[in-house]
Amino acid sequence: MTTDTAHTPFLSMLSSHPVGRYFTMLGSASGWTQITKALMIPGLALAIFLLLWSAVASQIQTSLGQLPGPAQVWQQTKQLYIEHKQEREKAVAFHERQEKRNEKKLQKNPNAEVKIRPYTGKPTYLDQIWTSIVTVITGFIIASLIAIPIGIICGLSPILYAALNPLIQIFKPVSPLAWLPIVTIIVSAVYISDDPLFDKSYLTSAITVTLCCLWPTIINTTVGVNTIDKDLINVSKVLRLNWFTKVFKIVIPSSIPMMFAGLRVSLGIGWMVLIAAEMLAQNPGLGKFVWDEFQNGSSDSLARIMVAVLTIGIIGFLLDRVMLALQKFFSWDKSAVLR
Amino acid sequence: MDHYLELSHVSIDFPTPDGPFRALDKIKLTIEKGEFISLIGHSGCGKSTVLNIIAGLHQATEGGVILNGKEVSAPGPDRAVVFQNHSLLPWLTAYENVELAVKQVFKKTKTKAERKAWIEHNLELVHMSHAIHKRPDELSGGMKQRVGIARALAMEPCVMLMDEPFGALDALTRAHMQDSLMEIQAELNNTVIMITHDVDEAVLLSDRIVMMTNGPAATIGEILDVELERPRDRLALAEQPEYNHYRAEVVKFLHERHKNPAKAKEKDPVEAPHSKNQKEKPVLYAVND
Numbered sequence: 001m002t003t004d005t006a007h008t009p010f011l012s013m014l015s016s017h018p019v020g021r022y023f024t025m026l027g028s029a030s031g032w033t034q035i036t037k038a039l040m041i042p043g044l045a046l047a048i049f050l051l052l053w054s055a056v057a058s059q060i061q062t063s064l065g066q067l068p069g070p071a072q073v074w075q076q077t078k079q080l081y082i083e084h085k086q087e088r089e090k091a092v093a094f095h096e097r098q099e100k101r102n103e104k105k106l107q108k109n110p111n112a113e114v115k116i117r118p119y120t121g122k123p124t125y126l127d128q129i130w131t132s133i134v135t136v137i138t139g140f141i142i143a144s145l146i147a148i149p150i151g152i153i154c155g156l157s158p159i160l161y162a163a164l165n166p167l168i169q170i171f172k173p174v175s176p177l178a179w180l181p182i183v184t185i186i187v188s189a190v191y192i193s194d195d196p197l198f199d200k201s202y203l204t205s206a207i208t209v210t211l212c213c214l215w216p217t218i219i220n221t222t223v224g225v226n227t228i229d230k231d232l233i234n235v236s237k238v239l240r241l242n243w244f245t246k247v248f249k250i251v252i253p254s255s256i257p258m259m260f261a262g263l264r265v266s267l268g269i270g271w272m273v274l275i276a277a278e279m280l281a282q283n284p285g286l287g288k289f290v291w292d293e294f295q296n297g298s299s300d301s302l303a304r305i306m307v308a309v310l311t312i313g314i315i316g317f318l319l320d321r322v323m324l325a326l327q328k329f330f331s332w333d334k335s336a337v338l339r
Numbered sequence: 340m341d342h343y344l345e346l347s348h349v350s351i352d353f354p355t356p357d358g359p360f361r362a363l364d365k366i367k368l369t370i371e372k373g374e375f376i377s378l379i380g381h382s383g384c385g386k387s388t389v390l391n392i393i394a395g396l397h398q399a400t401e402g403g404v405i406l407n408g409k410e411v412s413a414p415g416p417d418r419a420v421v422f423q424n425h426s427l428l429p430w431l432t433a434y435e436n437v438e439l440a441v442k443q444v445f446k447k448t449k450t451k452a453e454r455k456a457w458i459e460h461n462l463e464l465v466h467m468s469h470a471i472h473k474r475p476d477e478l479s480g481g482m483k484q485r486v487g488i489a490r491a492l493a494m495e496p497c498v499m500l501m502d503e504p505f506g507a508l509d510a511l512t513r514a515h516m517q518d519s520l521m522e523i524q525a526e527l528n529n530t531v532i533m534i535t536h537d538v539d540e541a542v543l544l545s546d547r548i549v550m551m552t553n554g555p556a557a558t559i560g561e562i563l564d565v566e567l568e569r570p571r572d573r574l575a576l577a578e579q580p581e582y583n584h585y586r587a588e589v590v591k592f593l594h595e596r597h598k599n600p601a602k603a604k605e606k607d608p609v610e611a612p613h614s615k616n617q618k619e620k621p622v623l624y625a626v627n628d
Contacts, residue, residue: 231426234396237414239443239494249439253430332430333476 068303073310076303084124091119123284129311132285135202136274136319139209140267146210147217147266148259152251154218155225172215176273179211180204180280201283208277209270216265224258225251253332260327267323271316286312342369343530344498348402349392351385362388364556365402368549370498373528377541379589380551380560386534389551390500393532394420406497416444419491421501425483427475433486434471437461440490461493462486464523481512485519492523501533505540514573517543525570538593542585543573550592560596563588 054069061067068076102114123131154161184204191203228251236246252259278287290308293301349366352359363385370376378386391397393404395414404411406418419440427436437458445454462471465485475483484504491499505513517540524531524544535541541548548563565585567576576582 229426231422231424232428234394234414234420234422235426235428237396238394238416238418238420239440240415241439241443245443249431250428253428332474 062302064297064302065299068306072303073306076300077307079300080125080304080307084126087121087124090121094119094121125289125307128285128289129315131202131283132274132278132287133315135205135278135283135285136209136267136270138202139206139274140213140270142206143210143213143266143270144217144263147214147262148221151218151221151259151262152225152247152255154222155255156247156251161222168215168218171211172219174211176208176212176276177280179208180277183207183211184281199283201278201281204281205274205277205283205285205287208281209274212273213266213270216269217259217262220258220262220265221255224255224262227258228254256330256332257327260323260330264320264323264327267319268316271312271319275312342405343372343374343407344370344393345405346389346393346402347405349389349399349404350401351388351392351397352400359400361556362554363392363399364558366558368559368562370530370532372530375524375531375544375546376533377545377548378532378534378551379536379538379541379548379593380557381553381593382536384551384553385557386551387502390420390502390532390534393498394418394500396420416440416494417497419494419496419499421484421487421491421499421504423503423506425475425480425487427483427486427490429475432472432474433462433467433478433489434458436475436486437490437493441493444494458493461489464492464526465489465519479512480508481516484508484516488520488523492527492529496529498530498532501531503534503536506536513537513540518573520544521569521571538586538589541589542567542582543571543576548585548589550589553598561592563592 050070054071057067057069098116102116105112105114150164154164184200187200187204187207191198191200232250232254236250241249274285275287275290277283278285279291280287282288282291286308290305293304293308346366346368349363350361351363352361354360366389378389380386388397392399393406393411395411395418398412411418427433428439431439438454441449441454441458445457449457459468459471462468465488467482467485467489470478470482475486478486484507488501488504491501505516508516521544523529533544542565545565548565550560550563551557552560563585567579567581567585
């Protein structure tokens, strides 16, 4: 079998090693080279990571027992799923019981008042993931709706930029943990309703996310708008485009790459902020899950927190991929390399 | 006073940290309807600034521009500009780029169907009917410039301002574009002011060649009337002594007499801030023009 060691220095380096030779053999067909690069190398790295993790974990004793390795974490992942299914079954059973009871009541007396109560079991891990995603997206959308127009206006008007820039620079580095108490108090004071549509904890977390998500989008949009090709602005002057046509036909399309760069950074920050906000605001999401497990302190707690850590990481990654897909969808330059 | 376009004593100062920099000094020029004028001069002598003042993108510090009896104070579609690097909106197709201009100019005077026919007609004039729904990044440099010209023509401008329209093109494409432009000019008889660096282009296309002295405080050095019969054919002209005479006149001016009479002792021309000639980006999908 021929090898293409000449083409790929990395593989030729491996070929001096017995395991590496296996890889170079796979790499002989060009299709295999692609697969090797796409799957084998990350797979190998992952395997090494898991081995190191379990080796290190077995050496560390904590107050909650041995530090969990990959096996225990996987065990807890399955356990959390089983608990989720059990909880759902309970809910179904509850609703069936309620229906039967109501039917009986109605048979006895057709005019009887029938009460339908919602099931009030504890939220499962999957419910908590969903709560977190909904919360972060709410905060992120509010932030984007505020930040994009501000960014566009700041980019177009040097005067407004000069006015707002100091404020942006001062509020940008503020930690979510500093915002949270203020937001909590304001939400408690302002959002008073007998039949609240949203939980206060949900609002507090979402608004905290908003406050931290605003800045990268504002700054990037401003820069994007500011760096529009001067000739395109001249075109709009020669055509005497009105303000709206100029903004929608020229300014927004040409600043979309920068705008999305800002949005992606914002969503990344928002997701990190959310976990901290949920811990403190007790919004029933992943942050609260981590906090509750930490307070619980059972022998499974550490493994469950690690499940949460991995979940947070994977969802953060997926959110970024979604933004990338959106960027590709909205970008006019399909040949641009986005990563 | 009855000229179609008149530049009277146009001077412009640009602010710099060392005080105002006089880029243009007392430019006087009158242009009649249907004339094709070339502006030629060394880099940085302020040719683009003259064009930008007529376009209304720059404001003259002294003097002014009168078009059709009205003073020019702001940019407008009656003075369409063809930019050197085409300046098409990259996210719009050729059709949509022209449409943006047509919608703006004929919003009230043409129906939707008339506008569509007008856009297609103008793209046909520049021989772009085959690529009407392609975006600029799918077009070659010459084709992009054709769409740029179609966009300017579609505005039915009083005067068309061309800022080195073929400067970024290769020689063969440029020759094609010049022939196309002459063809269009024969049909529409627009008033055109074109900036160029190319002596052959200036002689071939123009009725008059305005030769500018070097900056700072650049002004008009000489004006050459080109009395060659139209239609002009580049191959036939190459043999003609008149053509070579005009050509030699321009070359002589550029090499010998370009120094500003008032500032003959000044050293090298200073690059004015406005006239950075941007190189065109490489074409992704090269299509032979």
